Amino acid sequence: MKLYHHPLSGHSHRARLFLSLLSIPHELVLVDLAKGAHKAPDFLKLNPFGQVPVLDDDGTIVTDSVAILVYLAKKQRRTDWLPEEPLAAAKVQKWLSVAAGEIAYGPAAARLITVFGANFRPEEVLTRANNILKQIDATLTQQDFIASAKPTIADVALYSYIASAPEGNVDLSSYAHVRAWLKRIEALPGFVEFQKTPVGLAA
Incomplete structure (x- = not known):
């Protein structure tokens, strides 16, 4: 497998982390975002949205970080990471939606301001970040992981941007x-760290 990624992309880290947690051999292919490699014709053939990550599984192309998590869990038949039972699956899906919604427009957006100079209103994204973190913190009073007593792809989807939230001035x-x-x-076997950037509260 090949993973087209960038080390400062939390979306890329999700996919890389899960590949490592599952001990799946893979090649990392750097996409130089600063030089616009994600908008080059060859890359756009892989992903017309011009975004990382992209997974190339021997010619089968999967784009979108959450879709990659689902694909890997399904292909590896890892029902521990992506349950088949309806309610358990629904709980995982709920938090995948949070990763694409409240996390993307909260902690992830706050970090985009400090790391990449994105034009967001800091007070708005910080409010959203703290609102979702309060809900996540309350959920974790009941169980060790976000959707169940054991880790699932929901935890992988949430981890990167919460771990790096202080870079966006989000106080944990x-x-x-x-x-x-x-x-x-x-502490999970196979964990790989998300590259740190010394900005915000992490400076």
């Missing part, structure tokens, strides 16, 4: 259950 100090959850993810 008051979210004890979130911080404990981060440590549990980081």
Whole structure:
């Protein structure tokens, strides 16, 4: 397998992390976003949206980070990471939607301001970030992982942008259950770290 990625992309890290957690051999292919490689004709043939990550599984192309998580779990038949039972599957899907919604427009957007100079209103994205972190922290008072007692792809989808939230000036100090959850993810066999950037509260 090949994973087209960028080390500062949380979406890319999700896919790389899950590949590593599943011990799937893969080649990392750097896409130089600063030089516009994601908009080059050859890359756009892989993903017309011009976004990383892209998974190339021996010619089968999968785009979108969450879609890659689902694809890998299904292909590897890892029902521990993506349950088949209806309610358990629904719980995972709920948090995948949060990853694409509240996380993307909260902690991820806050980090885009400091790391990439994105033109968002800091007070708005910080409010959204803290609102969702409060909900996640409350959920984690009941269980060790976000959708169940064991890790699922929902945890993988949420991890990268929550772990890097301080880079976007999102303070995690008051979210004890979130911080404990981060440590549990980081203790999983095969964990790979998301590259840090010394900005925001992480400066």
